[in-house]
Amino acid sequence: MGCNKKALVALIGSVLMVGATQVNAEPTATMLANTCAGCHGTEGKSVGPASPNLAGISKAYFIDSMNGFKNDERPGTIMNRIAKGYSEAQIDAMAAYFAGLPVYKAEVPHDAAKAKMGAEVYDKSCAKCHDENGALPDDDAGILAGQWLPFLEYSMADFQGGHREMPKKMKKQVEKLSDDEIAAVLNYFASQK
């Protein structure tokens, strides 16, 4: 490991080369996250009517979602195509960015009567895992409170249709619910402000 002159020259040469051409400094987390805003709203606050808010969602859930899309394990429209454009490190950086923002709950149009009925369904069937009426990011189940209703409906349709894997506990609960009860609880989540 002596100071080989040849190696040193080569090393200096390569450093200069890197400096000169500015090879692949990673885009910042903000730069990466800003590309999402056209569909998910400025700083992840979606103004609807279907795209989910990303502000405040947990890092683990964001990474899990992106990998799900990337590997075609979670159904989507364009997200499966977009997620494939990001490296693990980039997804990690975006996840940290959105997790660092305060949780955002949108003013979502919903059926008030259904939402009222949904409160009971929530208490009975969902509250154990989806804490704080679906507003707690740290339960790693995604933020459901104040999410746009079509997004919640699509997600549930994917779970029920077997296109997206449900955790065992959730599957057990969902199977016990009627269509009306499910519609009600989705309206309940959407109604959270």
Place this chain on the structure above:
Amino acid sequence: MANFTRRKFIQVAGGAAAISTLGFPAIVGAAGGKKVVVVGGGVGGATAAKYIRMADSSIDVTLIEPNTEYYTCFMSNEVLSGHRKMESIKVTYDGLKGHGVNVVHDTVTDIDAAGKKVMTAGGQTFEFDRCVVAPGISFQDNIEGYDAAAMEKMPHAWKAGEQTVLLRKQLEAMPDGGVVAIAAPPNPFRCPPGPYERACQIGMYLQAHKPKSKLIIMDAKDKFSKMGLFKQAFERYYKGTIEWVGASDGGKVTRVDAATNTLYVGDTAHKVDVANVIPAQKAAAIAEKAGLTNDAGWCPIDGRSFESSMQPGVHVIGDASVASPLPKSGYAANSEAKVCAAAIVELLNGREPGDPALVNTCYSVVGPNDAISVAMVYDLQDGKLGKVSGSGGLTPSDSSPEMRSREVQYAYSWFENIKNDSWG
């Protein structure tokens, strides 16, 4: 150095103007600080202004745009079908003012890159450290007879607003059994899938209200964006209503006669009831005047910062720039604006711009409850903008009705979010 004389002239003229108006605030914001002037308040300009302020509120940002309200081109095809009102594609500049952007409604008449000044028709001069030019498009004279008067008879409706309203009125006034022609432009042009989505939207209107009518797309090209998916939609929803004629089959319109609503392909005349003529395009006139355009009429840029390759200190974003492989789309303009904004913030703070990240997403609503999309992720590869390999692509041609219906909802979500992200 073809611009040398012109620029010299501007410097002299600018100096003279400043002297002649001594005592008046002709030169705005001349003292200290970091100043950015944004020319154009479309999606690119608005987003850049907002995102510079969001990243560094110490930067003084002035956006100059002649109109007090702006109509988005995206979703304007739904106005033609009657599925949407003009009001819903209208945005104002109040949101930008909320971010501390100084919004000036005036027309930029020249940009002096060397002297770092922007001049307006209203006689104002704005100094800048960095200038963002987002002027959009103007039209080329590729179709004989398609002059300013012909535009009022055969609307292009390629800049949303009065032209959109005019085309809609013509469709409403047309008798059942009439023929609508869309003359689609050659590449490159604003919104590559636009003419074909428009055909679908007008097709929906015709089938609902004038079922005996036909729509013919006369194309200056043989291939177009999302072609397979559009042809699938034409077949699925508009059989017998929409016909597409490519350039090699006699679709390339070379001349028009506005008095008789006739489109010519060479000597072959096609008389129609409603003619939507979309000419070839180039960057808007101000870009050319400012010495930002290449021989093809578009503005070459550095993909890291969107700084002009021709005029240092001036950045060009949106449809006017050569950002290929990004398309000339609203989402691309929004994405480019953020890269440009971040680079300007770095440069004005004495730092090098970092690596850019860009996305394009474009939806076309092609039928009742049916939308298709294209998406792509871009980054800098060996100093040039490139597609991230493995990313992006089109809606699969065999996607289910359920997924197509979701794409409509996501299209509308995209519309609300991009409006708000750009102007809100």
